[in-house]
Amino acid sequence: EVQLVESGGGLVQPGGSLRLSCAASGFTFSSYAMHWVRQAPGKGLEYVSAISSNGGSTYYANSVKGRFTISRDNSKNTLYLQMGSLRAEDMAVYYCARDDEYSYGFFDYWGQGTLVTVSS
């Protein structure tokens, strides 16, 4: 059974940093691109970042470029999102999601999400 379990969310002050993790199991992690998608309270889904299966290629939404870093450790089956210079508008539930098996660009499995609260 495919499982994605996020952790690392919490309360952080504006300007602070946080690292999210997503532990994967039930599939060959190193074969799939992975993504982060976020959802602000009461709002819709916003695409954040992606990383290729071997980690050699990454993508960032303009809203987080230069502040967030996506990475992965295929030996640990874990995806990361290092978040810096956090702003109030970064407050959201952050989901990790698996790229579809055809690598078309939709998301066939999602984690349960981890909440990031940015507040002083």
Add this chain to the structure above:
Amino acid sequence: DIQMTQSPSSLSASVGDRVTITCRASQGISNSLAWYQQKPGKAPKLLLYAASRLESGVPSRFSGSGSGTDYTLTISSLQPEDFATYYCQQYYSTPPTFGQGTKVEIK
């Protein structure tokens, strides 16, 4: 970025009703469209991809259609467990983008 516009933003329906949700892209996306269902406090769940292909395990009352810029999600007979928010997502170009969501509520 491709803009995705869903309509309506919300709707009220009864169990057994046929429900249709529309998603319009700001440019043609060649059927590169997925639909997700999200219940409160839960992660989105993939329902359909390639505009009309049902994800494994998803009930057949869900169907999708469309082409070019205009796509629809249809629930043929609404069930109690279908009350949720539905999102479309294009994957024709990077970045993937989502519609704003359609909340399906109980009438």
